[in-house]
Amino acid sequence: MRYPRRSLEVLREVERDRRLGAIGLAVKALDAFKPLAEREGTSVSLLKGLTKRLLKTRPTMICVGNASAELCCRIMDKAKDGEVSEYILREAERMQKRLVLAKAAIADAFSQEVDRPIAVYTLSNSQTVLECLKRIRDRLEQVFVALSDPGHEGRDLSSELSKTGVRNLLVPDMAVGSIMPKVDVVLLGADAVLKDGSVVNKLGSNTAAKIAYLEGRRVYFVAEKVKVHPSDEELRLEVRFSKGEGYVPFFDVTPYGYVQKLICEDGELEPYRVRALADKYAELRRRVSSPI
């Protein structure tokens, strides 16, 4: 039995997309399951097969794989008799909704941390960070948004903030050292959270967190739980841009020692919970990969 054409189209879109954030991409990936719901007699092996393909599509986009594996296992748990079609749609939509709502829950949790007007430094263009900043707009004295070369996504975040009436200043990346004394809080998103609590995010996060540490400023990373990396293996960081000139990485890793607090949709994500989530996602991926 072959995969529905629409599922394969979604796979290709997920593979090629360089615009969506990590969670947006995971939500999109789950769309690949939906056409299976319209098929009579979709089997567990077909479901697992599609999930395995999704796991390979963007291996460094951890939440795509995690969300796909979690959805697959949920559907398998419901459908004990091997016929999964009827559960796919409901479970996929539930899961997508959960992913989308996590952002608001994170913004709520972050908002609790801010008890007075603050100046915030951020970089790149995290939708979760945007949500957090909108939530505390009444307590924002200033927002510094780094341009974020390569990619310059800071420009998008800055204009998004301006549109919603949040005053902000777009700054060159290397102004981070001079600006930090004027900053209270560094607020950064995450592409993945490693098992030891260190955070993979857009290039520059490591530098910003270190400078903040040196200046005694608070550093928050915000991340949906589904971004926890399931393994201890070293992550291969995706290089997105190559201008034919030297070394152009796109991500970096901020060691846990420079992360003041990691905030997820339940509030603080402590190291023991990161490890538990890593184990959970490793187990879900194992179930997907194992023979039936």
Added chain:
Amino acid sequence: MRYPRRSLEVLREVERDRRLGAIGLAVKALDAFKPLAEREGTSVSLLKGLTKRLLKTRPTMICVGNASAELCCRIMDKAKDGEVSEYILREAERMQKRLVLAKAAIADAFSQEVDRPIAVYTLSNSQTVLECLKRIRDRLEQVFVALSDPGHEGRDLSSELSKTGVRNLLVPDMAVGSIMPKVDVVLLGADAVLKDGSVVNKLGSNTAAKIAYLEGRRVYFVAEKVKVHPSDEELRLEVRFSKGEGYVPFFDVTPYGYVQKLICEDGELEPYRVRALADKYAELRRRVSSPI
């Protein structure tokens, strides 16, 4: 008596140039004096007048003003009788030669600091740094050159190094945090040295020096003595680029606490010598500005 046309042309060129380094600009500025040598009966007041105009042309380019003031005072000291023409050419050329040779002397002094193969991090495009790197080419394991937005002068330094056979890697600015653990020495030029030993240089120097401090790496700034700022007043940092988007500074100040060693053409430039040089240049400027 009016200024020779060629002198005024040089003034305009100095005003408009955004390509030459600080020392190159100072050398060019001294050319403005030379046409006065061809005039019969050039007076001290004409000499001072031209120097005052040079002092105003690029006020944040400290070495332009310092070199002009120093040349003016040297000529005045020679010409006790108020007729300065005959001293101008020889003194101007002597001074220009001194400025040009300083780079090589700094490279010699820096070379003494490097007793084993090292990996170096630098940014922007300092001719003095280039000279230093060429001098220790046999002891260079790797050179990381940051792109240096705004301006991207790192690209020029990188290709200059490659032309002379020095292997190097052009890196995005915000990789500084991730790269520093692989670096032994941060080597940076200077646009000005403030009286308290802090250094004005291309944006990003502050960040690089702080990250190096955090990682326990050595930070050297190299600067010709003529770059010492004569005053305690806060320096107005020149903003060179404005892309119509937010805040685009071009320079920053690295506090003395993050400067491991400041190297000038005589070797280490210790804080007490910085203060003495500041006082010297302040006195030279006072003499230029005072009525005869």
